[in-house]
Amino acid sequence: MPALALALVLPVAACGSDGSAGEPTRLTVLAAASLTDVFEQLATPFEEEHDADVTFSFGSSTDLAEQVADGAPGDVLATADATSMGLAEDAGVTGEVETFATNVLTIVVPQGNPGGVESLDDLADATWVRCADEVPCGKVAVAVLDAGGVTAEPASLEEDVRAALDKVVSGEADAGLVYATDAVAAADEVDAVEIPGAEEQPTSYYATTLEQASDADLAADWVAWVTSEEGRAILADAGFGRP
Structure with missing residues (x-):
């Protein structure tokens, strides 16, 4: 092979997430727990389009922001x-920040609502999280509880919204305050009780x-995909509102 041709081939052979030819590029997305299902769909x-391998770390926004700030x-x-995004911004580790969706709080109860929780007021006589x-x-x-004048104390305070949802799905709690999208995601296992006025919070x-992104262009492509019209349509199907 001519020397020039070899020089052109070698850089291509070195491509890939770990230097191996043909392997997909890895993209690591740190995301709020309430985005679990929809981000996996996205x-x-x-x-397929980017020949990429997207991996996720879901959890509390605050914890994730503190981690990247460090x-x-x-x-x-x-x-x-x-506020959580601000932690990362203050540390100087972020690019341009995009707002891409909204959500509202709702009550979830085990299917059939055995605890009879039909409003925030009913939490006073229930085991809830x-x-x-x-x-x-x-x-x-x-904020929602204060606005509703509710003073009932929860049985436990969970590390993220999926942990709260799991307590209800498992039957450990009569009710839980989670996002509307979590109720959609667990629709086969819970019923949702709408909170009047929740849209105001x-x-x-x-x-x-x-x-610290290993591939800045691929990272930017993910943000662009999530904020695109097609991406927002997928978010809407999962119960998220537009920004």
């Missing part, structure tokens, strides 16, 4: 509130690329 067409590896951060105060779903729960979602 990943499938993205992986330099933890990751390519994209998606949070369920501005919500997120801890310091995480986004906890902050909005406190919406949750907004934010996404950004990270300074």
Whole structure:
């Protein structure tokens, strides 16, 4: 093979997430727990179009933001509130921040509603759970409860919204305060009880690329996909509102 041709081939052979030819590029997305189902749906067409392998770390927005602020590896951060995203912004590890969806709080109960929880007022006589105060779903729960004049104490405070949902699905709680999208995701296992006025305390979602991204262009493509019209249509099907 001529020397020039060899020089052209070698860089291509070195491509890939770990230097191996033909392997998909890895993209690590750190995201709020309430995005679990919809982000996994969004990943499938993205992986096919970009020959990428998208991996997720779901959890409390606050915890994830603190991790990336401390330099933890990751390519994209998606949070369920501005305060958490602000932690990463203040650390100087974010790119442009995009608002891509909204959500509202609802009550979920086991199917058939054995605890008879039909409103926030019924929590006083029920075993119920919500997120801890310091995480986004906890902050909005406190706001909704205060607005409704509810003083009933939860049986437990959970680390993220999926942990709260799991307590209801497992039957450990008569009710839980979670996002409307979590009720949609678990529709075969729970019933939802709408909270009047909850739309006045919406949750907004934010996404950004990270300074420590191993492939900045691929990270930017993920944010662009989530904020695209097609991406937002998938979010809407999962119960999310537009920003």
